[in-house]
Amino acid sequence: MNCFESFRVKPGSRIKLDKIDPGFTDCYSDREKAMPVIQRLDEKIRSLQYLMYAEGKRALLICLQGRDAAGKDGTINHVLGAMNPQGCTVTSFKQPSQEELAHDFLWRCHKVVPARGHIAIFNRSHYEDVLIQRVHDMVPESIWSKRYGHINHFEKLLSDHQTLILKFFLHIDADEQLKRFKQRIDDPTKQWKISENDYTEAAYWDSYTRAFEDALSKCSTPYAPWFVIPANHKWFRNLAVAAIVTEAMESLNMRFPKPKVDIKAIIKKYHALDAQDIKEGLIKAPQKNQ
Numbered sequence: 001m002n003c004f005e006s007f008r009v010k011p012g013s014r015i016k017l018d019k020i021d022p023g024f025t026d027c028y029s030d031r032e033k034a035m036p037v038i039q040r041l042d043e044k045i046r047s048l049q050y051l052m053y054a055e056g057k058r059a060l061l062i063c064l065q066g067r068d069a070a071g072k073d074g075t076i077n078h079v080l081g082a083m084n085p086q087g088c089t090v091t092s093f094k095q096p097s098q099e100e101l102a103h104d105f106l107w108r109c110h111k112v113v114p115a116r117g118h119i120a121i122f123n124r125s126h127y128e129d130v131l132i133q134r135v136h137d138m139v140p141e142s143i144w145s146k147r148y149g150h151i152n153h154f155e156k157l158l159s160d161h162q163t164l165i166l167k168f169f170l171h172i173d174a175d176e177q178l179k180r181f182k183q184r185i186d187d188p189t190k191q192w193k194i195s196e197n198d199y200t201e202a203a204y205w206d207s208y209t210r211a212f213e214d215a216l217s218k219c220s221t222p223y224a225p226w227f228v229i230p231a232n233h234k235w236f237r238n239l240a241v242a243a244i245v246t247e248a249m250e251s252l253n254m255r256f257p258k259p260k261v262d263i264k265a266i267i268k269k270y271h272a273l274d275a276q277d278i279k280e281g282l283i284k285a286p287q288k289n290q
Contacts, residue, residue, distance in 0.1 A: 001026050003243040007227040009220035015213050015228065022171045024230040031235040038235070041242035042082035048249040052117060053087040055254045059114035059163040062245070063125040065215075066170035067208065068198045069180035071231050072123050075170065078238045079121065079245065089114065092123040105129040105147065106154050113158055125167075126151055130215050135207045148218040159223035166248055167224060168241055169216060170231040174205060 028034040114120035220226035231237040
């Protein structure tokens, strides 16, 4: 299947999350059958990231959203695991600081978008301002309702600046969320992730559903598409995200830049070198102009 088209929220469409199966795994019956595909995709992503870094003309911004325990951290580990961290950044957007609150809601995101040649991953993102702030009435509807338009304009600006934007909603159901909460309780190595909010937020499941649906429907554009990823199975989540990232990066038709030096002259210098002379310090550096 083509994950890019299958999971993309079509611009102008109205998404209904309860119509999308979070346990979908396409033709893969288990993790073992999917792993060879995931490994091949990881290798492609690694090569494409190197090419993007070398070319230095485009950037990639990946936004991850989802309910608590949807697997944002796991997705980051998977995506970053296939990349050279030298060209990547990850930013987690938690409760805004006083400095951030003193600026417009996009300020804290805009200052950490990727430079050309780089990849940035947002763990949560500017969409928090039409999700948690909406659900908990932190700002009136007259304010948050205008933010969809501001977000679309912001993302169009980034796109015009040669930033490829891919936004993933990791879709799990309530049963899977409770299962993952229990795993955190039972596993001492995961208990540090437990938050009181994990359980108080569960009461707002339907409110978050409506908020997510509005964000996905209003802000999936040709230049910054949303993808709803079935995420009950972590391995399929990884496969789908990797497939979409790979296809999107390949579509850029990136090219390695031409060398900035005379390669023929460099080859002559290379063949003139003698390893023993180098070891014995017989190669002299060019004299600086006095």
